[in-house]
Amino acid sequence: MSSPRFGITAKFTVLASGLVVLSALLWGGFAWARERALLREHTEREGRLLVSAMAIPIINALLYEEIGVIEEGGLLDNFVAEIMAQEALEPLYAVVLDPSGKVLAHNVFAEYGRIYADPLTERALSAQAFLLQETAVGGVEAWDLAYPLAIHGKRWGVLRVGISLHPLQEQLRALATRITLFAGLFFAGGVLVFHALGRGLARPLLALVGRMESVGSALPELPAPALRRDEIGELERSFRGMLERLRASEAERERATRHLLENERLVAAGQIVAGVAHEVNNPLAALEGALFHAERAPEKDRERYLRVARQGMERIRTVVAQLLDLSRSGEVRLQPEPLEKLFQEAALFAKMALKRKAVLLDVRGPPPAVTVRADRHKVQQALLNLVLNAADAAGESGTVRITATADVGCVSFEVEDDGPGVPPELRERIFEPFFTTKPPGRGSGMGLAISRRIAEVHGGSLTLEDAPRGGARFVLRLPAHPEGKERRP
DSSP states (O other), rough: OOOOTTTTHHHHHHHHHHHHHHHHHHHHHHHHHHHHHHHHHHHHHHHHHHHHHHHHHHHHHHHHHHHHSSSSSSHHHHHHHHHHHHHTOEEEEEEEEEEBBBEEEEOOOOOOOOOOOOOHHHHHHHHHSSSEEEEEEEEEEEEEEEEEETTTEEEEEEEEEEEEEEHHHHHHHHHHHHHHHHHHHHHHHHHHHHHHHHHHHHHHHHHHHHHHTOOOSSSOOOOOOOOSSHHHHHHHHHHHHHHHHHHHHHHHHHHHHHHHHHHHHHHHHHHHHHHHHHHHHHHHHHHHHHHHHHHHHHHHHHHHHHHHHHHHHHHHHHHHHHHHHHOOOOOOOOEEEEEEHHHHHHHHHHHHTTSSSSSSEEEOOOOOOOEEEOOHHHHHHHHHHHHHHHHHHHOTEEEEEEEEEEEETTEEEEEEEEEEOGGGGGGGTTSSSOOOOOOOOOOSSSSHHHHHHHHHTOEEEEEEEEOSSSSEEEEEEEEEEEEEEEOOO
C-alpha cells in the first residue's frame, strides 16, 4: 500500500505548523512592539530627567550672571560637559541657546556664538515645556530633547540635548533575534509534536485503509470491535458492519453460483441422456445375443460368448460411471490428470450429447502425452458446455470440431464450429452471466460464464477466437502439471 503524497499527517502538520507560525508572528510582533514602546518610554524618561535636572543649574548660572553675582566664566561649558558624560544615553550634542537662537554653550567649541534658525531650533525656542523631536545626526537616528530655560515668566533660552537611538535600536535588534530564535525553536518543536500527533491520528485510518484494500476475491478476517469513541471508531465500526454484510452477500452469491453450476451440470447431463440410450442399447443387444448363443452353443464355444457378454457389461458400466462422474457435485479438487484421458472422456460425452442433433462431430487426436493439473469433472462440464453451444451455433448439417494441444507449461482444448460466428459487438458480452443469443427458453446464459469461471479456478483462461471457416473457436487453456510429459507404456 503506497502512502499518499499529501495525506492527513502532512495536512495536519502543515495546518498546525501554519497556526504555530501565525501565533509566533503575532506573539513575537506584540512582544517586540511592547518592548519597543517600553524602551522608548524609558529612554524618553531618562532624557527628560537629564535635561530637566540640568536646566535648573543652567538657569541659576544665567540668573546669577545677569544680576552680577557671578561671572559666567565657563560654567555653562561645565554643565554641557557633564551632560555629554552621560554614557547611558550616548548624547550626540548639548547646546544652550539664548532666546534669539545664539549659542551660549556647546560641546563643540567652534559652534560658540553661532545663531541657529532651523525649524528644529525654532520649535524648541517656542516650546513652553519639555519637547521631544526626532532628527538624525551623521546618519544616526536621534532625539532632540529641548527644555525651556525659564522661571517666573522670565525666559533665558533653551537647553537642547541630542541623544542617539543606537542603544535603543541595538536592544530592539537583540530582542528581535531572541524572539526569532525562540519562534524557530517553538516552530521546530511544534512541527515534531504535530507530526507525531498527525501520525497518531492517521495510524488507525491507514490500518483501516489497508484492511479495505485487502477486500478482494477473498474477504479478510473481521477486525476486532472498535474501542475508540470518536469519529475514527465510528468509521471502524462502519467498516466492520460493511464486511459483515459483504460476507453474508458473498456467502449468498457462492450458494447461488453453486446452484447455477449444478443446474448447468444437470442440463448438460440431460443432453447426454438421449445418447446414453444408444450407448447402452448396443452393448445390451450384444449381451443378449451372446447369452442366447451361449445357452445353445457347445461347451467349447461358451467361453467366447461369455467374453462378449462381459465386454458388453463393462461397456455399460463405463458409460454409466462416466455419466455419474459428470453429474457429481462438489468443490474443485485439482489433481494430475492425463490429457489423453480427459480428451477421450470429453469426446465420449460430446458424442453422446450430440446423438439426437444433426451435427457432425470431428474429434482430432490423439492428444499429446502430457499431464494437466485439473478437476476432470469440472473440465468435462466446461468442455460439454462449449460443445453444446457450438452444436447450437452450427445448426443442422454443421460441424463441431474438438482438438487438444500442448505448449510450454500449458494445454489447450479447442472447440470450433462452422456457424455464423459471434458478432464483434457481442464478443465482450457473451461471457457475462445470463447473457444469451438463443431464443427464450433455450438457454440460461450461464454456460459460458460458468465455463470461464471453471477455467479461472484452474488458473487458466477461456477465450473466443476467429475460426478459419468463419465460425467461432473457443479455446480452454489450463496450466500443465509441473511433472511435464508422461511416457507412454
